[in-house]
Amino acid sequence: AYVITDPCIDVKDGDCTVACPVDCIYEGGRMFYIHPGECINCGLCLSVCPVDAISWDEEIPQGRVQFKAVNQDFFGPD
Ligand code: SF4
Ligand code: F3S
Structure with missing residues:
Protein backbone atom coordinates (compact mmCIF):
# COMPACT_ATOMS: atom_id res chain seq x y z
CA ALA A 1 0.00 0.00 0.00
CA TYR A 2 0.97 3.60 -0.34
CA VAL A 3 1.73 5.54 2.85
CA ILE A 4 1.40 9.17 3.91
CA THR A 5 4.38 10.55 5.82
CA ASP A 6 5.28 13.57 7.93
CA PRO A 7 5.28 16.37 5.33
CA CYS A 8 1.48 16.06 5.40
CA ILE A 9 1.37 17.09 9.07
CA ASP A 10 -0.41 20.44 9.44
CA VAL A 11 -0.42 20.84 5.63
CA LYS A 12 -3.31 18.50 4.79
CA ASP A 13 -3.60 19.70 1.23
CA GLY A 14 -6.25 17.09 0.45
CA ASP A 15 -5.64 16.77 -3.30
CA CYS A 16 -4.69 13.14 -2.73
CA GLY A 37 -6.35 -2.74 3.19
CA GLU A 38 -8.33 -0.53 0.84
CA CYS A 39 -5.49 0.99 -1.20
CA ILE A 40 -5.33 -0.62 -4.66
CA ASN A 41 -1.76 0.60 -5.26
CA CYS A 42 -2.70 2.64 -8.31
CA GLY A 43 -0.18 5.38 -7.45
CA LEU A 44 -2.48 8.20 -8.58
CA CYS A 45 -2.13 10.06 -5.28
CA LEU A 46 1.65 10.15 -5.43
CA SER A 47 2.17 12.95 -7.92
CA VAL A 48 -0.61 15.27 -6.77
CA CYS A 49 0.73 15.88 -3.26
CA PRO A 50 2.41 19.32 -3.24
CA VAL A 51 4.76 18.34 -0.41
CA ASP A 52 5.68 14.83 -1.63
CA GLN A 62 15.00 7.15 5.29
CA GLY A 63 13.74 8.58 8.55
CA ARG A 64 10.07 8.21 7.56
CA VAL A 65 9.81 4.43 7.58
CA GLN A 66 7.82 4.48 10.82
CA PHE A 67 4.90 6.05 8.95
CA LYS A 68 3.97 2.69 7.47
CA PHE A 74 -4.72 4.82 12.61
CA PHE A 75 -7.22 2.23 11.41
CA GLY A 76 -6.50 -0.28 14.19
CA PRO A 77 -5.83 -4.00 13.84
CA ASP A 78 -7.67 -5.77 11.00
FE1 SF4 B 1 -3.84 3.92 -2.92
FE2 SF4 B 1 -4.27 4.78 -5.40
FE3 SF4 B 1 -5.72 5.75 -3.40
FE4 SF4 B 1 -3.12 6.38 -3.61
S1 SF4 B 1 -4.76 6.94 -5.07
S2 SF4 B 1 -4.21 5.77 -1.74
S3 SF4 B 1 -2.26 4.48 -4.42
S4 SF4 B 1 -5.71 3.62 -4.13
FE1 F3S C 1 -1.41 15.40 2.86
FE2 F3S C 1 -0.35 15.64 0.49
FE3 F3S C 1 -2.66 14.48 0.76
S1 F3S C 1 -0.30 17.15 2.11
S2 F3S C 1 -3.59 15.46 2.50
S3 F3S C 1 -0.75 13.75 1.56
S4 F3S C 1 -2.08 15.83 -0.87
Whole structure:
Protein backbone atom coordinates (compact mmCIF):
# COMPACT_ATOMS: atom_id res chain seq x y z
CA ALA A 1 0.00 0.00 0.00
CA TYR A 2 0.97 3.60 -0.34
CA VAL A 3 1.73 5.54 2.85
CA ILE A 4 1.40 9.17 3.91
CA THR A 5 4.38 10.55 5.82
CA ASP A 6 5.28 13.57 7.93
CA PRO A 7 5.28 16.37 5.33
CA CYS A 8 1.48 16.06 5.40
CA ILE A 9 1.37 17.09 9.07
CA ASP A 10 -0.41 20.44 9.44
CA VAL A 11 -0.42 20.84 5.63
CA LYS A 12 -3.31 18.50 4.79
CA ASP A 13 -3.60 19.70 1.23
CA GLY A 14 -6.25 17.09 0.45
CA ASP A 15 -5.64 16.77 -3.30
CA CYS A 16 -4.69 13.14 -2.73
CA THR A 17 -8.24 12.38 -1.64
CA VAL A 18 -9.58 13.84 -4.89
CA ALA A 19 -7.15 11.72 -6.93
CA CYS A 20 -7.87 8.45 -5.14
CA PRO A 21 -10.36 6.33 -7.13
CA VAL A 22 -11.35 4.18 -4.14
CA ASP A 23 -11.59 6.90 -1.45
CA CYS A 24 -9.20 5.13 0.89
CA ILE A 25 -7.50 8.30 2.19
CA TYR A 26 -8.91 9.52 5.50
CA GLU A 27 -8.44 12.71 7.50
CA GLY A 28 -7.44 12.36 11.12
CA GLY A 29 -6.08 15.04 13.41
CA ARG A 30 -2.97 16.68 11.97
CA MET A 31 -2.58 14.58 8.81
CA PHE A 32 -4.27 12.21 6.41
CA TYR A 33 -3.85 8.43 6.38
CA ILE A 34 -4.11 5.74 3.69
CA HIS A 35 -6.03 2.61 4.63
CA PRO A 36 -3.60 -0.19 3.78
CA GLY A 37 -6.35 -2.74 3.19
CA GLU A 38 -8.33 -0.53 0.84
CA CYS A 39 -5.49 0.99 -1.20
CA ILE A 40 -5.33 -0.62 -4.66
CA ASN A 41 -1.76 0.60 -5.26
CA CYS A 42 -2.70 2.64 -8.31
CA GLY A 43 -0.18 5.38 -7.45
CA LEU A 44 -2.48 8.20 -8.58
CA CYS A 45 -2.13 10.06 -5.28
CA LEU A 46 1.65 10.15 -5.43
CA SER A 47 2.17 12.95 -7.92
CA VAL A 48 -0.61 15.27 -6.77
CA CYS A 49 0.73 15.88 -3.26
CA PRO A 50 2.41 19.32 -3.24
CA VAL A 51 4.76 18.34 -0.41
CA ASP A 52 5.68 14.83 -1.63
CA ALA A 53 4.32 13.20 1.50
CA ILE A 54 3.21 9.96 -0.19
CA SER A 55 5.44 6.95 -0.77
CA TRP A 56 5.13 3.36 -1.90
CA ASP A 57 5.59 1.42 1.34
CA GLU A 58 8.75 -0.33 0.16
CA GLU A 59 10.34 2.93 -0.95
CA ILE A 60 9.72 5.20 2.01
CA PRO A 61 12.58 7.69 2.42
CA GLN A 62 15.00 7.15 5.29
CA GLY A 63 13.74 8.58 8.55
CA ARG A 64 10.07 8.21 7.56
CA VAL A 65 9.81 4.43 7.58
CA GLN A 66 7.82 4.48 10.82
CA PHE A 67 4.90 6.05 8.95
CA LYS A 68 3.97 2.69 7.47
CA ALA A 69 2.95 1.67 11.00
CA VAL A 70 1.48 5.10 11.69
CA ASN A 71 -0.91 4.75 8.73
CA GLN A 72 -1.83 1.19 9.69
CA ASP A 73 -2.31 1.99 13.38
CA PHE A 74 -4.72 4.82 12.61
CA PHE A 75 -7.22 2.23 11.41
CA GLY A 76 -6.50 -0.28 14.19
CA PRO A 77 -5.83 -4.00 13.84
CA ASP A 78 -7.67 -5.77 11.00
FE1 SF4 B 1 -5.72 5.75 -3.40
FE2 SF4 B 1 -4.27 4.78 -5.40
FE3 SF4 B 1 -3.12 6.38 -3.61
FE4 SF4 B 1 -3.84 3.92 -2.92
S1 SF4 B 1 -2.26 4.48 -4.42
S2 SF4 B 1 -4.21 5.77 -1.74
S3 SF4 B 1 -5.71 3.62 -4.13
S4 SF4 B 1 -4.76 6.94 -5.07
FE1 F3S C 1 -1.41 15.40 2.86
FE2 F3S C 1 -0.35 15.64 0.49
FE3 F3S C 1 -2.66 14.48 0.76
S1 F3S C 1 -0.30 17.15 2.11
S2 F3S C 1 -3.59 15.46 2.50
S3 F3S C 1 -0.75 13.75 1.56
S4 F3S C 1 -2.08 15.83 -0.87
